[in-house]
Amino acid sequence: MVRKGASAQRSSKRGSQASGRVSLDPAAPEPPPLHTDPSDPDDQVYLHAAAIFQNTHLERPAAQRLVSFGNRSEVSVPEVRGEASQRLAFQLAFNALKYQELLEDVLIDSGFFASQPMPDGGMSLVAVLLTDLLDRKFLPRLQPANQEQEEEAVREVEACLLRFRTKLVASLARCRIKHDLLTLENILPEKIRHRQERARELPLYAWINTLRSSFEEVREVLRTSGFLCVKSVAQLEGRSYCTDTHCQDLLVFPNGMKRELTNTGLLSDCRLVLQDKSCCV
Numbered sequence: 001m002v003r004k005g006a007s008a009q010r011s012s013k014r015g016s017q018a019s020g021r022v023s024l025d026p027a028a029p030e031p032p033p034l035h036t037d038p039s040d041p042d043d044q045v046y047l048h049a050a051a052i053f054q055n056t057h058l059e060r061p062a063a064q065r066l067v068s069f070g071n072r073s074e075v076s077v078p079e080v081r082g083e084a085s086q087r088l089a090f091q092l093a094f095n096a097l098k099y100q101e102l103l104e105d106v107l108i109d110s111g112f113f114a115s116q117p118m119p120d121g122g123m124s125l126v127a128v129l130l131t132d133l134l135d136r137k138f139l140p141r142l143q144p145a146n147q148e149q150e151e152e153a154v155r156e157v158e159a160c161l162l163r164f165r166t167k168l169v170a171s172l173a174r175c176r177i178k179h180d181l182l183t184l185e186n187i188l189p190e191k192i193r194h195r196q197e198r199a200r201e202l203p204l205y206a207w208i209n210t211l212r213s214s215f216e217e218v219r220e221v222l223r224t225s226g227f228l229c230v231k232s233v234a235q236l237e238g239r240s241y242c243t244d245t246h247c248q249d250l251l252v253f254p255n256g257m258k259r260e261l262t263n264t265g266l267l268s269d270c271r272l273v274l275q276d277k278s279c280c281v
Contacts, residue, residue, distance in 0.1 A: 001267065003277050004078070006152060007085075007111030014032060018049075023259045027152050035083060039245070041061075041085070041088050041089075042085070043093070043150055043151035043154040043155070044085070044151065044210075045085050045088050045089045045092070046089075046092065046125065046132075046151075046154050046270060047125070047127055047151060047153070047154065048086070048089035048095075049088075049089040049090070049092035049093040049128045050086075050121075050124040050125040050128045052089065052090060052093035053069070053093045053096050053124045053127055053128055053207055054069055054070045054124035055120055056093070056097060057100055057127075058097075058100055066104055066108055066113075067104045067107055067108065067113055067123055068104075068123060069121070069123045069124045069127065070122075070124055074148035075106075076236050078095075080148065081269075082105050083262075084259075084262050084268070087258075092128050092131065093128065095131050095132075095135070096127045096128045096130075096131040098188060098192070099182075099184065099188075100127070100130060102175060102184070103127050103131065105171075106130070106168060106174050106184055107126070107130070107170045109174060110164065110166065110167040110168045110171035110177070111167060111171070112161075112164050112167070113124070114174075116160055116164070120158075122153075122157070124184060124279070125153065125154065125157050125251070126157055126161070129154070129161055130160050130161055130168070133158075133161055134172065135182075138162065138165045140162070140170065141158065164267075165189060171204075173262055178243065180241040186266060194233060199257055200256075201255065202255055203233060203252050203253060203254060203255060204252070204253040204254065204255055204256075204257055204258065204261075204274065205244070205250055205252055205253075205260065205274070205275060205276060205277045206250070206251045206252075206253060206266075206267075206271060206272045206273065206274050206275070207247075207249060207250055207264070207272070207273045207274075207275050208249045208250070208251065208271070209273055210249060212269065212271050213266075213272075215248075215249070217234060217271070218251070218266060218271060221264055221265070221266055221271075222241060222264065222266075225239075225260070225263070225264045226239050227239045227241055227260075228240045228241075229241060229242065233252055235251070236252065236254045238254065239257070239260060240253075240254065241253045244277065246277075247277075250277065251272070267273060
């Protein structure tokens, strides 16, 4: 009786564990929408990024072209409100451009390109959304609370990629094995990887616009936003900043603090201006 009870308990436990797993089957029902987050890109940002990608992607000769991303002369870049949204659109487009060759291989190897016909220029939107989905591990996108309207083209392409995610992930894994890649960045040319590593190490410089604010006001806004003032660049870590040793109106932040600074409002009203140090000396 004890063995039977233990067996039943193990069986029940396995069943509960199986039911808690997230299915990667393309035919599986889509997960419910998650909570809203205003920091997530809205549909217009993806359309803007797709237009930038279509205008700047590497065009191969017709005989060597495996995936068509549309003609550069037949696209107009839609307007995006706000500097933060524009920056995000350019970042999405840049990431897709970096991995264009890999994206082409994945779209062809997975069968997505052959089985999912797209309108002219639609593959540019596919490239941008696929790059973003790979970065988010195919997790559903949070719907921005401040989005004015939904774009049907973005939602349809995103839903199509999510349904195809098993084949896309498997194709990506085959590409990594084929090229012996520890990470996706290893597929980039060495010059680009060196520049990216160098860019990550450089601090972020922001000039105090004394025509609109003062050092005391900016320091108070940073303090209330959770930033800590430290004595030197060597102490910069997380939400911290220091005054430059050569320019008293120049603040130094750790790399990667651009979004946090945007949330303070100091950039939007030009009280702080992001500039390279050489522009301020």
